[in-house]
Amino acid sequence: MTQFSFSLAAGSGKARTGTISTPRGQIRTPAFMPVGTAATVKGMMPESVAETGADILLGNTYHLMLRPGAERIDRLGGLHRFMNWEKPILTDSGGFQVMSLAGLRKLTEDGVTFKSHIDGSRHELTPERSMEIQRLLGSDIVMAFDECPALPVPKERIAASMQLSMRWAARSREAFGDRPGHALFGIQQGGLEPDLREESAKALTDIGFEGYAIGGLAVGEGQEAMFGCLDTAPDMLPEDKPRYLMGVGKPDDIVGAVKRGVDMMDCVLPSRSGRTGQAWTRRGQVNLKNARHQDDPRPLEEGCTCPACRNYSRAYLHHVFRSNEMISGMLLTWHNLHYYQLLMSEMRAAIADDTFAAFEEKFHATRALGDVERI
């Protein structure tokens, strides 16, 4: 059986390209992971998600444990079979979404108890239970259970929270056990404080993980502050393991993160935007809701090979959005995921050629043009 492994093939500045190998297939890095929260990438058939070039999906432990339930998914053969996705799946630990979605939380050294946002039922998550749930789901890449306060909070709170997360990381490692072909990733915390990030990286490295995530960013601190943190945070993590920036982001966030040595990212943005009439293109964001598109026979993005651009006009995309038709979200989500994967593929090629700086310059220059002129 293939073991979980990571090999770097090339670098360009701090940007890296390589391959994560798992028994369920290879993940080309830098990799963007579409989010399949409740066992579906909203508005997409899984075959279509694969067609956009995605090598791996993210599933949400918090949502799946509440509905349909981890034990149920296990009885049904695991998450891959349940949602008809044979390639790798990464699951988060549930910690972040308990904090952002659940009601009436109570945090202790042991873990967190909370009420479901769906039906108010009471649940508990601990490092041990999070590992169990992610095992029941059949996740290929399991995330350590962590905690992070919403910023801004005093540095002492950030430090205490990070240190709790490090104790939970050790318990996660212990509870994960020996699972050949599966990986456990630790999560660096420490807010925007370099010394706390350093302390967290050291604690995680001492425990030892198959990969390392950078947590606690993209939570409202702004791109400048995030990039400031990313100027040093990835370098604190082992060079020979994948580095995963959680919950990022917009296309320019992604390019800036890859430039700083990040290998993996995930974000709901391409699918969420798609459902609200927003498209991401090389020339920036396009709002299909706008009446300027109602008579426009041109494709959303010239040269794009996704079904939305190949087969439809902007006028059609405007019409179906305004008519509240399902195909609006279906087509725009497809386009957005296609664009995101194209961006990753172009970055991987530029890193392999050691021309990442030129790629980045062109990326920003094209965006600066803005959308095509109104017809």
Add this chain to the structure above:
Amino acid sequence: MTQFSFSLAAGSGKARTGTISTPRGQIRTPAFMPVGTAATVKGMMPESVAETGADILLGNTYHLMLRPGAERIDRLGGLHRFMNWEKPILTDSGGFQVMSLAGLRKLTEDGVTFKSHIDGSRHELTPERSMEIQRLLGSDIVMAFDECPALPVPKERIAASMQLSMRWAARSREAFGDRPGHALFGIQQGGLEPDLREESAKALTDIGFEGYAIGGLAVGEGQEAMFGCLDTAPDMLPEDKPRYLMGVGKPDDIVGAVKRGVDMMDCVLPSRSGRTGQAWTRRGQVNLKNARHQDDPRPLEEGCTCPACRNYSRAYLHHVFRSNEMISGMLLTWHNLHYYQLLMSEMRAAIADDTFAAFEEKFHATRALGDVERI
């Protein structure tokens, strides 16, 4: 250029099978036409609709004239190009939906004025304007503009309304003009009154159409009354032209209509049901919303080759419906349209073999079994 034509290949009892030829492709009859109201079959990519076996779609004049507008669709290259559907399209005349959807209608000999249900704007439909709109849309099969009262009403109302529709049918024929490769269908009215149906059929046949629809049924009269009418109504229409029963129906309505000599049907039911968690199978209706499915690893329908049945369990279909996920409507609509087209294909084969009675018996016997036992 191929002209519009119809050829009958075989019959079994009163049931008929044949082929309608148009410049945009052939339509195998009996044919079921999925409904693409606002230039999309809700929840489906058009490629997927074609994959279910549909040879033709129905578009709604009323909806399209209001949004995005017939002149706009014409400027954008016509409805086929707009919605990425290259095969034939039939459009209704708008008359029926003005009656069922629009507010503040005013009916005169000339036509009908009404307020849009979308924005309250004022519009007019006459036989001449309906023909113009359907020409602008690029419809392959155009329906004459008609009017029909909601039942029950006194016979005099039904007669007066039918006679008005016949005068409008003549004006529709005149306004349609000479359009090689396109067809105009007249619509028989007369409620449940055989003598009025006969009078209507004679008026239409005197005018002369490329096909004949049976209108004013499936409006709440019940299956027994509808079949009673269909025991004679199709026979009043020319044998060598397609007969189209508008707005029908459930699978057993469709089988009963084909048995009585109907060649074409349309209905929103398969797509509308799909969006509310209802599936149609050989063994009848299945409600995926029901908790009995939550742990069921079996496919919705054993042996069905649609993506919903090939790739997912009932447990998954239940989960995504309960989670209000788009893929629920996408998968169930696909299944339902697949099942409807399979039914048509089996009926065509049974008619060709002159075994329609045996087909019908088996159809009802399988439905009588009901859904598979709870697991």
